[in-house]
Structures are given as C-alpha cells and as structure tokens.
Amino acid sequence: MKRAVAPNLAVRISKALISASNHTKPTRSWSPCMEHTLHKLGCRNLLTPSLVATIIDPFLLPHHSLAFGFFNWATQQPGFTHTPLTYQCILKSLSLSRQFNAIDSLLKQARDLKFSIHPSVYRSIIASQIIGKRTHDAFSIFGQVSHLSPEIGSETCNSLLAALASDGYLDSAQKVFGEMNLRNVPFSTLGFGVFIWRLCKEGELKEVLTLLEEVKECNSGINGSVVAVLITHGLCHASRVSEAFWMLDELRNKGWKPDFMAYRIVAVAFQSMGNVVDKEKVLKKKRKLGVAPRANDYKDMIIALISERRMSEAKELGEIIVSGNFPIEDDVLNILVGSVSTIDPDSAIVFFNFMVGNERFPTLLTLSNLSRNLCRHGKIDELLEVYQVLNSHNFFKDLESYNVMLSFLCKAGRVKEGYGVIQEMKKKRLGPDVSSYNYIIEACCKEDLLRPAKKLWDDMFASECCGNLKTYNILIRKFCEVGQIEEAQRLFLHMLEKGLSPDAATYTSLLEGLCQETKLEEAFELYNRSAKQDIMLARDILNTFLLSLCKKGHLIAASKFICSLSHELGGAESHLILLKCLADSREIPIAMEHLKWVQERSPSMLEDIRTGLLASLSSVSCPQPILQFLQMIKETSDCLINIICSNKPVQEFSLTIKPEDKAEKECLLRRSQAKEEGNTVAANFNDKYDGGTERGEVVGLWVPNPNPEPRPRKGSLPKKQLRGCPTDFWCVCVL
Numbered sequence: 001m002k003r004a005v006a007p008n009l010a011v012r013i014s015k016a017l018i019s020a021s022n023h024t025k026p027t028r029s030w031s032p033c034m035e036h037t038l039h040k041l042g043c044r045n046l047l048t049p050s051l052v053a054t055i056i057d058p059f060l061l062p063h064h065s066l067a068f069g070f071f072n073w074a075t076q077q078p079g080f081t082h083t084p085l086t087y088q089c090i091l092k093s094l095s096l097s098r099q100f101n102a103i104d105s106l107l108k109q110a111r112d113l114k115f116s117i118h119p120s121v122y123r124s125i126i127a128s129q130i131i132g133k134r135t136h137d138a139f140s141i142f143g144q145v146s147h148l149s150p151e152i153g154s155e156t157c158n159s160l161l162a163a164l165a166s167d168g169y170l171d172s173a174q175k176v177f178g179e180m181n182l183r184n185v186p187f188s189t190l191g192f193g194v195f196i197w198r199l200c201k202e203g204e205l206k207e208v209l210t211l212l213e214e215v216k217e218c219n220s221g222i223n224g225s226v227v228a229v230l231i232t233h234g235l236c237h238a239s240r241v242s243e244a245f246w247m248l249d250e251l252r253n254k255g256w257k258p259d260f261m262a263y264r265i266v267a268v269a270f271q272s273m274g275n276v277v278d279k280e281k282v283l284k285k286k287r288k289l290g291v292a293p294r295a296n297d298y299k300d301m302i303i304a305l306i307s308e309r310r311m312s313e314a315k316e317l318g319e320i321i322v323s324g325n326f327p328i329e330d331d332v333l334n335i336l337v338g339s340v341s342t343i344d345p346d347s348a349i350v351f352f353n354f355m356v357g358n359e360r361f362p363t364l365l366t367l368s369n370l371s372r373n374l375c376r377h378g379k380i381d382e383l384l385e386v387y388q389v390l391n392s393h394n395f396f397k398d399l400e401s402y403n404v405m406l407s408f409l410c411k412a413g414r415v416k417e418g419y420g421v422i423q424e425m426k427k428k429r430l431g432p433d434v435s436s437y438n439y440i441i442e443a444c445c446k447e448d449l450l451r452p453a454k455k456l457w458d459d460m461f462a463s464e465c466c467g468n469l470k471t472y473n474i475l476i477r478k479f480c481e482v483g484q485i486e487e488a489q490r491l492f493l494h495m496l497e498k499g500l501s502p503d504a505a506t507y508t509s510l511l512e513g514l515c516q517e518t519k520l521e522e523a524f525e526l527y528n529r530s531a532k533q534d535i536m537l538a539r540d541i542l543n544t545f546l547l548s549l550c551k552k553g554h555l556i557a558a559s560k561f562i563c564s565l566s567h568e569l570g571g572a573e574s575h576l577i578l579l580k581c582l583a584d585s586r587e588i589p590i591a592m593e594h595l596k597w598v599q600e601r602s603p604s605m606l607e608d609i610r611t612g613l614l615a616s617l618s619s620v621s622c623p624q625p626i627l628q629f630l631q632m633i634k635e636t637s638d639c640l641i642n643i644i645c646s647n648k649p650v651q652e653f654s655l656t657i658k659p660e661d662k663a664e665k666e667c668l669l670r671r672s673q674a675k676e677e678g679n680t681v682a683a684n685f686n687d688k689y690d691g692g693t694e695r696g697e698v699v700g701l702w703v704p705n706p707n708p709e710p711r712p713r714k715g716s717l718p719k720k721q722l723r724g725c726p727t728d729f730w731c732v733c734v735l
Contacts, residue, residue: 010051013043014059017066030069038073047074049083057089064097084115091121095128100137103128107141119151126156131309135163139172146179158191159308165198166310173198177211187220190304193230194313200234205243212254223297224251228258229265233320236269244269245282252289259293260286264324295327302332306339315340315347322354330360337362338369345370345377352386361395364404371408380412399431406436410443415452418443422456434460438470445478453478466498473505480513488513501533507541515548520557523549531569538569543577550581559594563601572608579609580616583625591625595632606633 020037021028038044052074060067071090074080087110094103103125110117122145129138138160142149149157157180164173173195180187192215200208208231215222228251235244244266251258263286270279298321305314318336321328333355341348348370355362362370367390374383387405396402402425409418418440425432437460444453457475460467472495479488488510495502507530514523527545531538542565549558558578562570575598582591598605610633617623 009043009046010054010059013038013041013051014055016041017060017070018063021063021066028063029065034066034069035073038070044077047077047080049081049086052080052082053085053089056086056093061089061093061096064093064099067093068099068102084110084117087115088118088121091117092124095121095124098128098132100129100132100134119145119148119153122148123152123156126152126160130159130163135160135167136169136172139164139169139176142176142179147183149179149183149185154186154188157185158188161187161191162194162308162310165195166313168198170199170202181214181218184218187215187218187222188304189221189223189226189301190308192220192222193227193301194305194310196227197230197234197313200231200240201238205247208247209250212251212256216254223301224256225259225262225291225293226297226301228256228262229317229320232258232262232265233316236265241266241269241273241275242278245278248282248285257291260290261293261320261324261326263290265320268323293326295329295332298326299329299332303335306335311339311343315344318351319347322351330355333360334363334366338366341370341373345374345379345382348373349382349386353389356389356393361390361393364401367401368404368408371404375408375412380414383408383412384414384417399425399433399436402430403433403435403439406432407439410439413443413447415440415443415447415449419452432463432465434465434468434471437465437467438474441471442474445474450478450482467495469495469500469503469506472500473503473509476506477509480509480516483513483517485510485513485517485519502530504537504541507537508544511541511545512548515545515552515554518552518554520549520554524561535568542569542574546574546577547581550578550585553585555582555585555587555590559590559597563594563597567602572605572612575605575609576612576616579613579629580620580626583620583622583629586625588625588628591629592632595629609633 016037017034018028020033021030024031024033052071055070056067060070067090071082071086074086075082087106091103091106091110094106107117107125122141126138126141129135129141142152142157142160145152157176161173161176161180164170164176177192177195179185196208196211199211228248231247231251232244235241235247248258248262248266251262263282267279267282267286270276270282298317302314302317305311305317314336318328318332318340320326333351336351337348337355340351352362352370367386370386371383374380374386387409390396390405396405402421406418406421406425409421422432422436422440425436437456441453441456441460444450444456453475457467457471460471472491476488476491479485479491492502492506492510495506507526510526511523514520514526523545527538527541530541546558546562549555549561555578558581562574562578565574575594578594579591582588582594595609598609610630613626613630613633617626620626
C-alpha cells in the first residue's frame, strides 16, 4: 500500500509545482511561491528520500530550476536527510540542462558525504560537459572515476576520446585511451579515428603504429579503411607526405585495408609538391592494391561526427570525398550542407555545388539551414547565387519552396528581389498566401518603406488574402514607431471588426505609441481593455507599459495609474519599476508620496519592494535615492506588526496613550519574536508623536477573540483591554 501512495503523492506535488511555476518569470523557475505551494500541500512531514527522488525523476527532470529548488527546499526541512539516490536524481536533471556550476557543487558535496554515485549519472554528466564544450572538465570527472569506465560505457568514453583529441588535449586523450585499453572498453571508429587522426599531426610514426597494434589486439569493431584515410590525411595535412606514402604499405600489411581514397590523398599531396614520380608510384599501387570505398562506411562516420558536433572533422572528411568525386549519398550531402554551414558557409557552398552539379538537390530543410547560416555570416551575395542556381533548375515548384526563398530574401533585406518572387508566384498561380505577404511587408517596414508596405497591404486584400494577427502587428508597430498613431488605431479597430483578438505585441506597440504622443487617457483606456480581454495578458504587458510612461516623462501619471490598479494586476514588481525610474530621474518627492500610498493601502507589499530595492543597489549609478527609499520603508516597517485573528471581520479601534507608554509598547514588540501560528493580518501603527506632545494616537486593528477565555501563548502579548473594545476582544503581536 505504501508503495502505491508515494507515486500518487509524487504526481500531486510535481503537478502543483509545475502549475504554480506557470506564473513565474521565466516560467518553470523556482521562486518563494513554490515554497508556499508546498506548505499548502502539507507534505513536509511526508518527505522521504524516495519521495524526493521520485518527484525529481521523472516529473521535474526537464525543469532544472524546479528540481534544484525542490532539492534545496527538502534540505531545509527538519528531520530530512538526502541520500545517494536524491543526489543522483538532481545531478541527472542538472546535467540535462547543463547547469555546470551546480553540478560541480553537488559532486563536491556528494564526495564529502562519501556518497557513491551510479555510473549512469557520471555518464550523463560527462556527456553534458562534452556538449557544453567543457571537454577538459569532462576529462577531470572521468579521471576521478576512470575505474568505472566499463560501466560508464563505450559510447561515452569514445565520445570523450574524440572530443579531447579534436580540441587539442592530446595528452589527456592518450590517458583516456590507456584507461579504455586497460579496462577492455571497446573502441569505435569515431573515438579511435579522431584520436589517431589528430595524433598524426605531431606524433611519431612509431607511436601511431603501436596504437594500431594495441587496438588490433582488442579486436574492436573499427572500420580499417576509414581509419586508413584519416591517418593518411592527417600525415599529409601535416606535410608528412613521404611518411604517409610509407604508411600505406604498413596499413595494408597490418590488415587496415586502405581504399582508393587513402591512395588518392597521398597522390594529390605529391602532385601539389610537384613530385610527379612519387605521385605515379602511388597511383600504380592504388590500381594494384587499393579497394573501392564503400559509401555506407563514410556515411556512418560523417553522421557520427556531426552528431558529436565535430563539424570541422565532418567538413574535412566530406571534402575528401567530394574532391575525389567518390560516391556519397544524398542524405549525407544534405547533412553536410546544413551542418557545415554553421561554421564554414564557403565549404557548405562547395558541397551544395557538388550536389547540384550531379543533378541532385537539397531538401527544403537543408536549404533553410543553409540560407539561415549564410544570412548569419553576412554572405548575402552567396545566398542570391544559391537561389539563382536552384531557380535555373526549376527547383521552386510550389508555395512552400517559394516561401522559403522569400522569407530569407526578406530577412537579408533584399526587398526588391522579394517583390520579384511575389510577382513570379502570381504568374505561376502559386499563391502568395498570408505568410508570403507578411515576409515582404515586414521587410518593407524594416527598411522604412512604408508606402510600398501599404500598397502590399492593399494588394493582399485585393487578392482576397486576409491578413492575420501577425500582419496587423507588423503594420501597427511600424505606424507607432513613425508617429502615425491614428493609422495604428485604425488598423486596431479593423482587426477587431475582422474578429481577431489582439495579443501582447499589439497592445505593447499601441501603448508605446500613445505614450509617445502623450495620449495618456487613451492609453489607460486601452490597457483597461486588455484587462477585460484577459487578466494574464494585462499582467504581461503592465511593466512594459509603465516603462513607456516613465521613459516619456509621465512619472506622476504612472504613479497614479499603479495606485488605481486592482490587486489582481498591480504587484511589487510594478512599484519597483516606477521607483527605479523615479530614482533615475531624481524625482524623490513623487517617490516618497508613492511609498506612503503603498504603506497605507498595501503595507504587506513593502517587504517585497524593500528586497527589490536592495537587489538593485549594486547596479545603479547613483544609489542615494534608493537608500532614501529604503530608509523610509524601514521607518514604516518599524511600526508594522501582524496580529493573529479569527475568521471574523477585522474592525478598527483607536487608543489614546501617554508619551511614556511608547517605551512600553516598543518593549512589547521586542518580546513578541516567537513565531505564532494562525491567520495573520497586517496592522499599521502610525505614531503621531511630535516632540513634547503630551498625548498621541495609535491607529490599529482589533480582532474578535477566538476563545471566550483566551490563554495567551508563550511569546504573545497578554490579554489587553483596549479603549472602545469589548472585553471579549484581544490582540496578539507576531513579528
């Protein structure tokens, strides 16, 4: 029965945390409200290491912030102690999201506690470090647990071996090779191939041959022909061509089966040196002893390299194949074009030209990746050339392919060419659709071509193609930017007539435009409209709206606006934004008045505001205004207490006291440090003493007595008769 309860409880707790985190910024992040959620569930007394582990893995596994926050929260609970299992689960979550600092800290804690971590967790951490380009950190972790390398697994060990060699850590790579060899961890073509390839650049041939012998004895499933190509290429690339020639015979004699590609690499190297005699010797041996390369062997290797993010090695191997016109499959070429373009667009173009030259064409996904990377690297002329080549082969035959071309032409700012594509699509009766128009209209707006954008808008509706939300947002944003707020408002009404609901982008653009033009009443009306449409939407745009008001100098209006908001909308973050803007503008009196309003209407919010102001001190150029705000909050907070009350309505009372009673009141507040349980309500005590005034008034709250004969608990104030209060009313202070 107990086993059945834990999973159900784990599901309930994880769902509650994920649901609560929907309202955090960013979403799925840990915040104090998560602790409140857990307290409401009443799960503190039910915590066990097994339950914590089950909540993290699998339910919070992809949400590292929630997982780590929950792990730390559990640490603070009385009577709870973490176990190796809970550490393993949180390390697994953090490794998935590559939170390296937290991983390092937890691994140190686990070592100090002498916890043993499962090899699968080390496998996940090492893989994460490699992906995150922290190769030497991955090696450091491997070095601490190298005795577990068989359990960590061949795939991870080979990945580390290849990464170290590729990144230039050859000494570390040799140590990993030694551990793998010692513990009989199988080598792969990827791991050993990249290692021996990079070693050939600077290692002695004797060392290379020794490694080949050791691997041969392990009977690993390594493709000898691929390794032979990598060795000869590595030697030739290091200008060790004669050694590469000699190595061909050694490789063949030792059963590594160099194929035509290996012989060609050496022959081409001799040719580039002007050594025709040795070139002919190599080609003669190629015809006599070489074997034909198998496309699948190199396909597997290239895919493995790309999956391990070894783009440079994948590029070099692809260039060897393409330059020799050796067989290569379409899917491999597509992978090379799309992936290599991220690091070397020019090489990607070489693969593209090879593909098209053989009457083979890229997929739309490959074309999108190539286009995106050409734009990113500023290779716009090359992008245009790619499209011209494809167009000459009648590649663009449908709406989808035309939209790919159009989208990237517009992204590159080539509006004229994009407009030509629109006309071509019309001629072929292949659209354009609303996405096509959005691309070209947005490009026009970015280039400040507002008149052509309007014309395209008219053309779109004339073609019976109705705009969507994105279309309206593009134009509304641009009209607001250039001060044509009336045009933007007209479009806003037009979209409402068409039944389209504005989103955050729509409201934000219009609110910024209205602030720019000092149309504040219209801006406030528009914001209220957003709140009626969707309260969450209004919350999302509130802070941006406040910044727009403050940026344009409407500080008093911004203060009044926040004060007018309901508790559903206004929060501490909004007040913080305003106070920071007031501090930057040195508008201290406005800020003080605003803080007084908060203290009178929402005193419970002061602590959150204080925390936010403290956090901002390190980032402001002039901290003096912030310090003034903090001092005022401190003075206010000194008079702020909480009162335990029943569920009956809270009422107000007044009490006249003598000045000397003030010392007694302060003493009582100091006595009430013990935390009391119950429902609390903030009570605001404003001291109105002024120098030698004989009497002062304390305005506070009195609450119904939950018991006819109350027994004040330890740490509470004793029962106190208050003027104007029946005898069955009492108050208890809790700080």
